[in-house]
Amino acid sequence: MTGPKTAGTRGPYAKSAQRSSDILDAATTVFGTHGYHGGSLRDIARQLDVSLTSIVHHFGSKYELLEAVLERSDGTTSGNEAFDFDAACVERGIVAATLERVHSSVERPELLRLFAILAAESSAPAHPAHEWFVTRYHRKSRELGDAFAYDQQVGRIAPDRDAPLLGRLLIATWDGVQLQWLIDPSFDMDSAMRLFFESAVPEALDSASASSS
Structure with a gap:
């Protein structure tokens, strides 16, 4: 009798989480270089070599992505996420x-x-x-x-x-x-x-x- 198969459920989730993290990294670069109005979702998609649909799938809109970037960055501006x-x-x-x-x-x-x-x-x-x-x-x-x-x-x-x-x-x-x-x-x-x-x-x-x- 085999144990429960958990790898199959974790795999897609892990890939999705990694893609979201990659998008946030790219958005940080784009917004930090061109600002919000100067940077576009297409710029972010181009940097990752993914489709615009992929960006929208993970974050819905440009503003939702901006908010996610700000929320994550606000907690890591120390350069050390473990620093309390x-x-x-x-x-x-x-x-x-x-x-x-x-x-x-x-x-x-x-x-x-x-x-x-x-x-x-x-x-x-x-x-x-x-x-x-x-x-x-x-x-x-x-x-x-x-x-x-x-x-x-x-x-x-x-x-x-x-x-x-x-x-x-x-x-x-x-x-x-x-x-x-x-x-x-x-x-x-x-x-x-x-x-x-x-x-x-x-x-x-x-x-x-x-x-x-």
Whole structure:
């Protein structure tokens, strides 16, 4: 008597999952090079040497593909999918966690470029990704503000700092620093981010340096 045949059910699913991943990779390149309006589904299909029907079968529409690209990329911009930014903030503080992500993000410049181009494009209210980026920036600012507030609770940051404001300033600085690096890779992101923390929360920078030594 033979056991249950599972390989037959996994095979097609695995191939479909791999094709979806390949499409997302190609779309990341196309959107990150030409933007949403400049890049087409045909460009993505041509890059993979597949039919346009295959792209539509997996993602339905250009916007659905864009959303899938953004959702996946938003979780992997560190260059290391296993890196848990929230956990790092709790364990080592927001300064150490941010600098770790800055260091690893240089491994995935295509993702940084994708976000830089699409974020600029989506500033137009009619852009398909406008609401996605509005929601993302609200969420990211709140999460970073919460991380600063947690550091205040555990004594890494002075209690009189404005945590929500620091969250908004950090994401603005971080985006600007990444953009400068994309334009000129000789730009030192690490030094620029350290200078921000040195100006805004020097006590947290001292704490991060002590914990890494």
